[in-house]
Amino acid sequence: MVTAPAAPVYDCSDPDARAAGLTAAAQAVRAGRLVVLPTDTVYGLGCDAFSATAVKSLLAAKHRGPDMPVPVLVGSWSTIDGLVLGVPATARALIEAFWPGGLSIVLPHAPSLAWDLGSTKGTVMLRMPLHPVALELLRDVGPMAVSSANISGRPPASNAGEAIDQLADSVAVYLDGGPSGAPVASTIVDLTGKAPRILREGEITRAMVSEVVGHEVPMG
Numbered sequence: 146m147v148t149a150p151a152a153p154v155y156d157c158s159d160p161d162a163r164a165a166g167l168t169a170a171a172q173a174v175r176a177g178r179l180v181v182l183p184t185d186t187v188y189g190l191g192c193d194a195f196s197a198t199a200v201k202s203l204l205a206a207k208h209r210g211p212d213m214p215v216p217v218l219v220g221s222w223s224t225i226d227g228l229v230l231g232v233p234a235t236a237r238a239l240i241e242a243f244w245p246g247g248l249s250i251v252l253p254h255a256p257s258l259a260w261d262l263g264s265t266k267g268t269v270m271l272r273m274p275l276h277p278v279a280l281e282l283l284r285d286v287g288p289m290a291v292s293s294a295n296i297s298g299r300p301p302a303s304n305a306g307e308a309i310d311q312l313a314d315s316v317a318v319y320l321d322g323g324p325s326g327a328p329v330a331s332t333i334v335d336l337t338g339k340a341p342r343i344l345r346e347g348e349i350t351r352a353m354v355s356e357v358v359g360h361e362v363p364m365g
Contacts, residue, residue, distance in 0.1 A: 154305060154319040157183070157278050166320050167282055173317035174286045179203055181294045181308045182282060183322025184218075185275040186247060186331060186348070187301040188308045190316070191218070191291035197261040200290050206315040209297040215262045215290040216249060216270040220283030225271055228288060229254055235358055236336050242357045245275040247331040247348030262290055268337050278322045303328050334362070 155166025170180045177199040179192050190206065192199035194217050203215060219225055222240055226232060230253040239250060254260075254269040262269065274280065283289060293301035294308040302308035305321035332349040335342045343351055343364050355362045 152314060152316050152318055154309070154321055157320055157322045163278065163320075166318065167278070167285065170282055170318045170320055171285045174199075174282075174289065176317075177202075178317035179206060179312075179315060180282075180318045180320065181302075181305065181312065181316050182279050182291070182320045183276055183305075183325055184279050184291070185245070185326045187303055187325050187328050188294040188305065189218070189274075189279070189291040190294040190308070190312065191289040193286070194262070194288040194290040195258070195260050200260075200262060202315075203290060203292060206312055207292060207295070207297050209292075211261075214270070215292050216272060217262065217288050218279065218283055218291045219271060219273050219288050220280050222273065224288060225252075227255065228258065228269060228271065230256070233336060235341055238357050239334060239354065240273075243349055243353075244273040245280065246273075247275075247329065248272065248354075249331045249333045251333065251335045251337055251344070253337055270333065272331055276322065276326075278320055282320070301328065 155162045157163040173180050174193050177196045182189050182191055192203050200215055236250055249270050249272040251268050251270045253267055295301045296311045303325045305319050330347040332347040333344040335344050341358055341362050343362055
């Protein structure tokens with residue numbers, strides 16, 4: 146049985162409801178509140194990436210500590226230029242090949258940024274999702290800290306109902322984009338060292354990453 150949330154749920158298959166939902170979600174994000182949004186993998190629980198209070202609320206809603214930092218979703222390739230210390234050629238090549246899509250990259254973040262995503266050790270994990278609702282919201286509000294829409298230890302939500310059942314009224318706005326894509330995690334490529342490493346193989350295979358980089362990329 147799905148828990149009835151106190152927060153509004155917007156059916157994004159209806160153009161009017163989608164427009165109203167995106168407006169409400171943008172207002173919630175700017176106010177430091179949490180929203181649930183569809184992505185190309187699973188549903189995400191998101192907030193303003195630059196609000197430490199909002200990120201703490203996100204972690205609390207998931208019953209999770211700061212030891213697992215929250216990734217950041219962006220709405221365009223160029224957004225990352227202001228978020229990281231530098232964008233190496235390898236990162237540019239991977240972004241051009243796989244964004245928007247199931248590839249997350251880890252880079253040293255710009256030291257001037259006032260954000261607290263958890264125990265990141267000076268890095269940030271970035272991804273551009275391949276979902277029109279997510280992209281429209283991100284292009285409106287800017288970078289968002291987004292984790293899977295579930296309580297830690299429980300399965301990630303693959304539809305809005307599953308997110309509501311787990312997160313209920315800890316969320317201000319639910320954007321219902323229908324069933325998510327295949328629940329396959331993104332591939333994570335660490336670009337913080339001298340050579341790229343794959344921390345997790347997901348939708349984008351190791352062979353695909355290696356082909357773009359120009360040499361075999363190791364795991365771990």
